Amino acid sequence: MAFKIAGKNKRKRIWAGIIVLLLTPLVFFITYASVSPFDPGGFATGMLMVFFSFLFALNGTIIIVIGIFTQRSRNI
Numbered sequence: 001m002a003f004k005i006a007g008k009n010k011r012k013r014i015w016a017g018i019i020v021l022l023l024t025p026l027v028f029f030i031t032y033a034s035v036s037p038f039d040p041g042g043f044a045t046g047m048l049m050v051f052f053s054f055l056f057a058l059n060g061t062i063i064i065v066i067g068i069f070t071q072r073s074r075n076i
Helices: 003-008 009-024 024-037 043-069
Strands: none
Touching: 003 009, 003 043, 009 024, 009 043, 024 043
C-alpha cells in the first residue's frame, strides 16, 4: 500500500517508511489485544507480538531503503 500511495516519488517513499515504523507499536498492541483472550498462558501471545512487530518494522525499513536508492524522476 505504501508503494501504491507513494508512486515513484522518492520523498514520499521515505516518508511512507517512516510512518510504517511509527505505526509498529500500534501493531504490537493490536496483536496483544486480539490474541491474548485465546492464550491463557501468554507465551504464544508474546511470541506473536514480537514476530508481527518485527516483520512490520522490517517492512518499514525496507521501504525507507528502497526510497533512498530510488532514482529521482527527471522531466525532460
